Amino acid sequence: MWKKIVGGTVLLLITGLLAFVKKHDTSKISALSLAEVEHQLDGSVRNPIREVDTVLAKIGYTIITEGKAEYKGYKGKLVSSYFVCTDCHNLEQEYSSLTEHSPEDKLVYTTEHNLPFLPASSFYGIYNRKQFYTKDYVKKYGELVNDARDTLENAVQLCAKYCSSGRYLEDWELDAIMHYFKSTELKLKDLKLSHQELSALENLERLSSDQKEAILKKVRSKFTQSYIATFLPAMDVNKRGYGENGNAENGKLIYEKSCLHCHDNARVTYLDLDHDKLDAQMFWRNINNYTDKSLYQIIRYGTYPIAGRKQYMPLYPEEKMSNQQLEDLVAYIKELAAV
Known part of the structure; x- marks a missing residue:
């Protein structure tokens, strides 16, 4: 009799625990795109694509890695005769976390993951960034950065025409690249949010504006929204170590x-x-x-x-x-x- 009671109690506890876990399962929330969550929290539309066209995304990847592609009736030609995007940009994550941005961390991480150590920022998470060609890039590109700072499409066009010594992209080429970027956008799971933080995102439509603002601030603190570029002058000859203090x-x-x-x-x-x-x-x-x-x-x-x-x-x-x-x-x- 006692064994039956104990066994029944354990069964009830397990059943209750499974029901709690199911109720508070955050896997669906963690799979949400970061852009969609931001849109639900403040109505912002950082980029217009809502659903990825997988065929276009593959075309975009080809343009990025090979410099040209063909699509339907369009016969692609090289964007640049000299460079492809991956000459300067990695496609994968290149820091140990989404908030890290030191060159020391980058060297360690890229070495561990067999990636090149490049002068431009990775395309990983670029769909979710707010700014491009930050700070000192105006010294190199002047007024050209005005339209490229806050718009990913314009930033891509500036890079295609001037950074790669090439040409402006056709509409279908730019669309393909944007679909590739969308296909690699950040998900909530990439932000390493706690179970409690993810749970707070349940039923977003029921949250007050103040609650949404607080959650949005927390979410955006979990990833770098722009990478700053500081141009340094050549080191003075009297300050150079000439390798004596180098590793x-x-x-x-x-x-x-x-x-x-x-x-x-x-x-x-x-x-x-x-x-x-x-x-x-x-x-x-x-x-x-x-x-x-x-x-x-x-x-x-x-x-x-x-x-x-x-x-x-x-x-x-x-x-x-x-x-x-x-x-x-x-x-x-x-x-x-x-x-």
């Missing part, structure tokens, strides 16, 4: 995952680099200059496209390569040059 091991990673991403076998550029001692000695001979062959100069200023040589090197803002990482790179070059 050559980190420098080797930067050289392999950044420099060789474009320069190995002259894949993107006319300058062919590898782990050759002569290449390193060329850089070392110019290390205290203010020319394109000085690492201290070229990292911070890059080069500009000119007639007859549209390939150019984009600069690394402070947020994409720190001064310490630059010293690490110099330390490796010094080691490789055997000076």
Whole structure:
């Protein structure tokens, strides 16, 4: 008799627990798109696409990775004869969290996940960002950034025409890229919200405006909505460490995952680099200059496209390569040059 009572009590407890879990299962909520949740909380429409066209998304991926695609009656042509998007942008997450944005963290994370260490921000989560071409990009592109700062479509067009030394996208090409971005947008599950935070998002239509505002603030604190770009001048010759205070091991990673991403076998550029001692000695001979062959100069200023040589090197803002990482790179070059 006692065993029956105990067994019945346990069964009731388990049944009750399963019912509670089912009632408070947040898996459906966590699968919601971030854009949809923001729309429900404040009515904002950051980007107009509500449902992904998978065929268009695949076309967009092809344009991003190969530079052109064909779609229905459209025969695509190269957006740029010199670059594709993935020369400067990763497609995957490149920091350990959605709120991290230090170049040190980025180097560790990209190394662990076998990704290149690039000068531009990843396309991961770009559909959910608020601003583009932030801060110092106006120094390079002037008034062109005015229309591109707050609109993803305009930012893409600026990149296609000017950053890639190419052309403006046709409407169908831009639409395809936007559908690709939509297909990779952030979901609530990507924000690592707690069960309690996810539960607060149940029945959004019943929340007061103050509650919605508080929740929206919490949600937006969980991901970086724009990546700041600070352009630094070439380091003064009297402040350069010339590798003495650099970590050559980190420098080797930067050289392999950044420099060789474009320069190995002259894949993107006319300058062919590898782990050759002569290449390193060329850089070392110019290390205290203010020319394109000085690492201290070229990292911070890059080069500009000119007639007859549209390939150019984009600069690394402070947020994409720190001064310490630059010293690490110099330390490796010094080691490789055997000076």
